[in-house]
Amino acid sequence: MKKTAAVIAAALALALVFSGCSQTVANPSSSSTAASGGKTVLKVAADPTPHVELLNHVKAKLAEEGIDLQITTLDTNGDALVNEQVNNGEFDVNFMQHQPYLDSVISEKGYDLASAGKIHVEPIGFYSTKYKAKADIPANATVAIPNDTTNEYRALKILEDNGFIKLKAGIKNYSATVQDIASYTKPIKITELDSAQIIRVRDQFDGYITNTNKILDAGIDASSALFREGADSPYANILVTKKSRVNDPAVVKLREALQSDDVKAFIKEKYKGAVIPAF
DSSP, X not given: OHHHHHHHHHHHHHHHHHHHHHXXXXXXXXXXXXXXXXXXXXXXXXXXXXXXXXXXXHHHHHHHTTEEEEEEEOOTTXXXXXXXXXXXXXXXXXEEEEHHHHHHHHHHHOOOEEEXXXXXXXXXXXXXXXXXXXXXXXXXXXXXXXOSHHHHHHHHHHHHHTTSEEEOTTOXXXXXXXXXXXXXXXXXXXXXXXXXXXXXXXXXXXXXXXXXXXXXXXXXXXXXXXXXXXXXXXXXXXXXXXXXXXXXXXXXXXXXXXTSHHHHHHHHHXXXXXXXXXX
């Protein structure tokens, strides 16, 4: 009987151990509450340039404040999934987009996401491997532009601002396609492409418009743009998290670190106007 009782007790103890394990695994996405050497873990997915560079710049400061910043660098296809990954808790924060883009994703997918703060602007620009100045661009020049909703509008807007096209009146929500061109002030031929492809095929066009982070990632001098958005661009890159976590202490500390005078000076020194502080 004693042997039987001992076996039953051991079995009950083992069941309790496995029960405790299953409870721990059941909530793996509470990243900011998980301890890592006494620190709060904050998982952030970000584009390589300048986003990851800015995060690495503040990583040590956040460690001093008890935040273990764990950074995942997105590849060229990562942006398509990362809002879903924040929404389902795989990451606490992402850093790769502006508010109009986030709004378009929320409208389409219904994600429970919000901005946790503006960090920087990457003015979108017109580049060419064939011409050095706007005046050199010939009639019927071929131009590649991004085909995602908000960045296509940005591309069309700077083409309008620089005397190539006229957009239809009344365009709302920072969204437009070539179908919204009312007239061509100077004839050009526009091709809509995935922004990740534009750099690779740029030599096939007379000019191309793409995001500054793509330019920097490719090692292209951003100051070589023939023209680009001004510093008043509404497309500030933002930290994105779940609505319920905008005021999470760890997220707030990340925002404060990235909106510091130290980061402002770092941006101005490193990027020479290709990236502009938005705070």
